[in-house]
Amino acid sequence: MRGTLFIVAAPSGAGKSSIVNAVLARDRSISLSISFTSRQPRPGERHAEHYHFVSAETFLEMIAAGDFFEYAHVHGDWKGTARQSVEPFLAQGRDVLLEIDWQGARQVRQKMPDAVGVFILPPSRKALEERMRSRGQDSEETIARRLAAAREEMSHYGEFDYVVVNEDFDTAVGEVCAIFTASRLRRDVQVARHQRLLTTLLTGEPSGRDGLF
Numbered sequence: 769m770r771g772t773l774f775i776v777a778a779p780s781g782a783g784k785s786s787i788v789n790a791v792l793a794r795d796r797s798i799s800l801s802i803s804f805t806s807r808q809p810r811p812g813e814r815h816a817e818h819y820h821f822v823s824a825e826t827f828l829e830m831i832a833a834g835d836f837f838e839y840a841h842v843h844g845d846w847k848g849t850a851r852q853s854v855e856p857f858l859a860q861g862r863d864v865l866l867e868i869d870w871q872g873a874r875q876v877r878q879k880m881p882d883a884v885g886v887f888i889l890p891p892s893r894k895a896l897e898e899r900m901r902s903r904g905q906d907s908e909e910t911i912a913r914r915l916a917a918a919r920e921e922m923s924h925y926g927e928f929d930y931v932v933v934n935e936d937f938d939t940a941v942g943e944v945c946a947i948f949t950a951s952r953l954r955r956d957v958q959v960a961r962h963q964r965l966l967t968t969l970l971t972g973e974p975s976g977r978d979g980l981f
Contacts, residue, residue: 778888840871885928
């Protein structure tokens with residue numbers, strides 16, 4: 769059976785990356801897709817760990833070659849998910865997590881309507897601004913631009929299946945983990961995963977396996 773594609777999106781400063789990292793530390797069955805971006809690395813960011821950092825020219829060449837599963841122009845830079853970072857894992861039955869923006873999420877949902885989308889909101893606009901400033905990495909001009917874009921980004925929460933408010937970090941992480949667990953227990957997913965078990969339970973015919981699972 770194919771794996772489940774999880775999408776996590778949020779406005780800049782809502783704590784998306786921190787939540788995703790904490791969720792991945794708890795849930796080892798998910799593969800994180802490392803996005804490509806044309807922006808410069810921030811302090812502490814490493815190539816192929818946080819992003820694949822490439823030039824704008826290289827990014828546009830990849831678009832022309834059809835290398836991306838999704839891509840978008842965000843805050844003046846390109847961001848995208850390469851096909852090889854998603855499709856092979858799903859085909860092998862591995863769950864994949866995309867940490868992307870709403871534009872990329874919309875593209876993904878058009879291709880894969882069964883993807884599970886989670887949108888993370890800040891508890892207030894004041895908290896959002898404070899989180900942006902606490903990074904100490906962006907200029908005032910960049911912060912002003914990101915705050916102006918945040919309202920537009922947050923208006924797309926209705927395109928997602930779940931909404932999590934990141935007021936308390938540990939609570940938000942637990943809620944995202946619960947969403948992933950619940951999604952794996954959906955009837956159609958469980959039927960595909962346990963066809964032999966269901967046949968045994970309903971017909972009495974042996975499944976050819978020891979135990980239920």
